[in-house]
Amino acid sequence: MTFADLGVPSSLVQILEQQGITTPTPIQTATLPDSLAGRDVLGRGRTGSGKTYAFLLPLVARLDASKLPAMPRKPRALILAPTRELVGQIEASLKPLADATGLTTRTVFGGVGQNPQVTALKKGVDIVIACPGRLEDLMGQGYADLSAVEITVLDEADHMADLGFLPGVRRIMDKTPRTGQRMLFSATLDKAIDVLVKRFLTDAVTHEADSAQSPVATMKHHVLHLSREQRVPVLVDLTSAPGRTVVFTRTKYGAKALARQLNKNGVPSVELHGNLSQNARTRNMEAFHAGHATTLVATDIAARGIHVDDVSLVVHADPPVEHKAYLHRSGRTARAGNEGTVITLMTDEQQRDVRDLTRQAGIKPVTTKVDGPSHPVLVQLAPGERTLVPGGLTVEAPAAGANGGGGRSTGANAQRKRARKSGQTNGRSRRGNPTSYTTETGQPSGSGSSGSSNGGGGQRRRSGGGQSSQGGQGGNGGNRRRSGGRSSQGRGQSSQGGGHSAASFSRGR
Known part of the structure; x- marks a missing residue:
């Protein structure tokens, strides 16, 4: 099955081919025929499953086909996402498609000045990609009118619910026309998502491309049982191996402190968490993308929707509280059919929590008692010569x-x-x-x-x-x-x- 077989216009198929994308993923294969036909769609697939193109392709194709002009303050399509990073990622995927069809786009999120966003909306844009908070602000100020929206997309809907954004999402979607097409994509479907589906989707078709619980088959899951004082030395060894690593902590302070420790020990690292300004977030992610930093230390802000190629290792320095977070964090590796390794560090007092967590996540990890960074299992999990740079990333x-x-x-x-x-x-x-x-x-x-x-x-x-x-x-x-x-x-x-x-x-x- 090709994108053309699914009904994607040839001009967009060419853009995908230029980026090396030739074979649809299961979620794309399942949803594209219905979404291209204008139906309301509820799609469920894990992070990394290709949901972004599953809604971008029909959105661009249908806007291009209608040939309506962009109007001041009245976007023609709206994409809602929970985090600034995900908004930026969606925009990056959308840009070549929009450029090829002459459609204009604008990102809308907080943490930066609103003037460029206001200027673009006043001039008129076809597609707005937004976080709910800033969009509501601009709507309240009269700069954004959603009465002409033809297509509304809600991405990572379950994460919206986890972050408490649903009241704002409902207020925003209430302002979009009932006659427009609506697509909702989520990694999991639960009661909070059911509320949105019943309220905003009409005669929706539901597609589930994979199991909601079982992890990606190409992931290898391990638990390292160690003492608290060995956590940093073991992390230094793992992260100094070749390849990109994402390390998750439970708190913002923990991410900041661990990134500092890794840099001090010679591992070029950057942090990503809610206390950073937008400029700092962007700068750190660019350093990680470019390879200047080999390790990203993050809170759960990075567990959803952040795509970084070739992440070979994910480490839960702090085990997450619940299994959904474990699966979303782990989804930073083993993307697009690649293999990946997921490691959870576990101290004595965390044994029961980790056992419950892995059971609920539907995985059976290999558990190894580790006495320090010289343990041979570390080289097996993160093979290759260890490289330390004095001072880490500066x-x-x-x-x-x-x-x-x-x-x-x-x-x-x-x-x-x-x-x-x-x-x-x-x-x-x-x-x-x-x-x-x-x-x-x-x-x-x-x-x-x-x-x-x-x-x-x-x-x-x-x-x-x-x-x-x-x-x-x-x-x-x-x-x-x-x-x-x-x-x-x-x-x-x-x-x-x-x-x-x-x-x-x-x-x-």
Whole structure:
């Protein structure tokens, strides 16, 4: 069965072929005939099963066929997703299809300024890809009117429910025409999803492409039983093996602290969690995609819908609370038919929880008692020569004045070290340019902010690693205290640029 056999227009089939996509996945094969015909569709498939193209192809094909113009403030299609990262991923998949058909798109989510989003909506866009919160804000301000929406898609519906977004989703979907087509895709179907189906889908056809419980067949599941003090040494060994690794923690602070520890031990790592600004999230994901960072340390924010090619290993540093989270986390590997390994670290006090978790997830992992990083099973699970980079992943500030940006950059690590030792740095604080990554040195060489204080011999105290070289208009001999990424002193507040450095892992914000 080909995409053309399923009814996908030839122009879109060509775009898929240019990206090496020639064979439909089971969820695409099941849903495309109905969705291309304009029917309401309820599709269930695990993350990585190809749900994104299952709704993008019919959406683009039907909008292109109707040939209606985009109207100010009135999008023709709406895609709702639970996280900013998933919105960005959908946009990346949509862009070549939209470009080929002349359709315009706009992402809408919080954490960034709304002005570019408002400008685009006023001008008129065909397709809006949005998180519910920011979209509701813009609707309330009169910038978004959903009365002309022809197609509505709700992606990762069960995750919307888990995050408490359903009231907002219902309010948004109530504003879309009942006569429009609606598609709902989810990794699981439960009572919360049934409420949406009964309220918003008309004569919907349901397709379940795989088992809701059983894991991907190409995953290998292991549990490593170890002492708490061996967790970090074992993680360093596993993550220093060749290939990309995603490590999951239960809390935001845990992700930040673990990423800092891995970098300190020579594993280039970035963090992903809810405390990061949108710019920091984007920067860290780009570093992971590009291979500058080999390990992503994340909370469950990354367990859904984040596609990174060739993740060979997923490690649950903290076992998740419930089995659905385990399956979604584990779905970061073994994508698109590739093999993958999933490892859960288990301490003595976690044995009962992990046993219950794996039973509910429908898996039978291999459990091994591990006494440290020298245990031979680690090389079996993560084969290859271990590589450690002194300092892990660090950031490099742009040259002074680059792209019309910030002020004077001290640049070299040695200068920053000397400045930290003497308690003073030269230059006036100004906002710098976006940072770039390097793994060639053990110290941060900037975090997007180039200046700091004129103060003479002032004391600087740092908490949790901090961010490098930034400040305000300090007084002579002023006492500066830094906690949580902000500095304050006698004369004003510091200017800081670029958000959190992936190498710094300072607390707060």
